[in-house]
Amino acid sequence: MAPPGKSKANPKNKTAAPQKKKKTPLQPKSKTVPQSLDPSPSHISLELQQLLLNIFLSGFPTRLSDIADLQVLLQEVKGHLYNRDFLTAFGKEEYLEAYAVRWSPARALCYLKIYYDLFLDRDSSISSSEAAPKSEDGAGQSTKKIIALGGGAGAEIVALAAVQRLLYPQLSNSSPEETKNESPGLLDVAKFSVHAIDIASWDPITSALHTAVTTPPPLSKYASASARSNNRPLTSPSHFATTFTQADVLAMSVEEMIKVFSLCHSSPPSKEEKGDSEENEERQRDQAPSLITLMFTLNELLATSPSLTISFLRNLTTTTKEGTLLLIVDSSGSYSTISLASKRPESKTSESESQVSSADGNEKEGKQYPMHFLLDHILLGSSTAGKEKRDAEQTDKKWEKLRSEESVWFRLPSTADGSWTAGLKYPIKLEDMRYQLHLYRKCG
Numbered sequence: 001m002a003p004p005g006k007s008k009a010n011p012k013n014k015t016a017a018p019q020k021k022k023k024t025p026l027q028p029k030s031k032t033v034p035q036s037l038d039p040s041p042s043h044i045s046l047e048l049q050q051l052l053l054n055i056f057l058s059g060f061p062t063r064l065s066d067i068a069d070l071q072v073l074l075q076e077v078k079g080h081l082y083n084r085d086f087l088t089a090f091g092k093e094e095y096l097e098a099y100a101v102r103w104s105p106a107r108a109l110c111y112l113k114i115y116y117d118l119f120l121d122r123d124s125s126i127s128s129s130e131a132a133p134k135s136e137d138g139a140g141q142s143t144k145k146i147i148a149l150g151g152g153a154g155a156e157i158v159a160l161a162a163v164q165r166l167l168y169p170q171l172s173n174s175s176p177e178e179t180k181n182e183s184p185g186l187l188d189v190a191k192f193s194v195h196a197i198d199i200a201s202w203d204p205i206t207s208a209l210h211t212a213v214t215t216p217p218p219l220s221k222y223a224s225a226s227a228r229s230n231n232r233p234l235t236s237p238s239h240f241a242t243t244f245t246q247a248d249v250l251a252m253s254v255e256e257m258i259k260v261f262s263l264c265h266s267s268p269p270s271k272e273e274k275g276d277s278e279e280n281e282e283r284q285r286d287q288a289p290s291l292i293t294l295m296f297t298l299n300e301l302l303a304t305s306p307s308l309t310i311s312f313l314r315n316l317t318t319t320t321k322e323g324t325l326l327l328i329v330d331s332s333g334s335y336s337t338i339s340l341a342s343k344r345p346e347s348k349t350s351e352s353e354s355q356v357s358s359a360d361g362n363e364k365e366g367k368q369y370p371m372h373f374l375l376d377h378i379l380l381g382s383s384t385a386g387k388e389k390r391d392a393e394q395t396d397k398k399w400e401k402l403r404s405e406e407s408v409w410f411r412l413p414s415t416a417d418g419s420w421t422a423g424l425k426y427p428i429k430l431e432d433m434r435y436q437l438h439l440y441r442k443c444g
Contacts, residue, residue, distance in 0.1 A: 090200035150297030152202025
């Protein structure tokens, strides 16, 4: 039986409307789609999206060769995550691989669109000299330094590699030898340096995905000579670098944060700089990232400890340089609310720390607020204070908000009736995503 959408177009159906009349009511519908409904990225080809999915296929061929065994592992991981036993959920490499091949592919497709839009947006783009100062590396090539907090599962790495390919088409047109070496044709390509930081030992995952995005994909032994000669990696190994650090960001001091952030593939300090701690610290600040991302991470930090998360955001504010972009993407709806307790006058703690309920249960649970309430309160200084205090905060503001969306849908390309993913092949069913997005820029 044909799908309902097709049966209406059957020319044998005498009640069917003529072709021209059928198209008429569809025109206004496409124009009135709410901004919060984010259709599949039509400007990003299916071919590139499939290449992105193939990265996970080539990066973890053994894990995806036995779907039944994978499903068993995923059930175990889900059980540990449900019990909030993160140490166990991410304590085995087979668990990490199972998590990466199950949830990272769809997220990578979603992040691809988010990052690409960010790079193209001239008001907030990381490629803008005003938004993100470029650091010079090598023969005049700029380096985009990105810190992916909570990025151990690798979705950010794969998405950014695909963004680099979109921004610089010459990467896909260069021969394998040219991409390995500093070819003159690639001198205008900005280098990407991605530093993933996570609490679990995700290094095997990030290493496998880095190899997959910078190595030509495997071909069949029956592939033609032409196919072999034209086989290209997703991006150039000489222009895309990754680093992984296992660390708990909630336990980092400002000094530790500066040191870890400066590890984003920067050159080592000289002997003279090592001898001067102040100059060395200033040098580390100069090597700060252009973009910091918290992709589906902030909500978990808040669930672990609201007070420590507040301290982390403040340390982040102290650490970052002017022009740095902070991108926060997380679950939308009831999954991303926080509980604020009423302020107790006798408390000597700061206003924000006394308002946010403790994860240890020392504070009484109060009213539920959306995540952006806390973000604006900490980063922008938004509060219920009087006008004079708000004016003073405005003159000394640390961040400015560039964009905020409370509910956005990322939809995978699908058939007309939405029954299956059109054109994309992956052994596990991929799912649409609904998320919130908040983008900030550090002020001077």
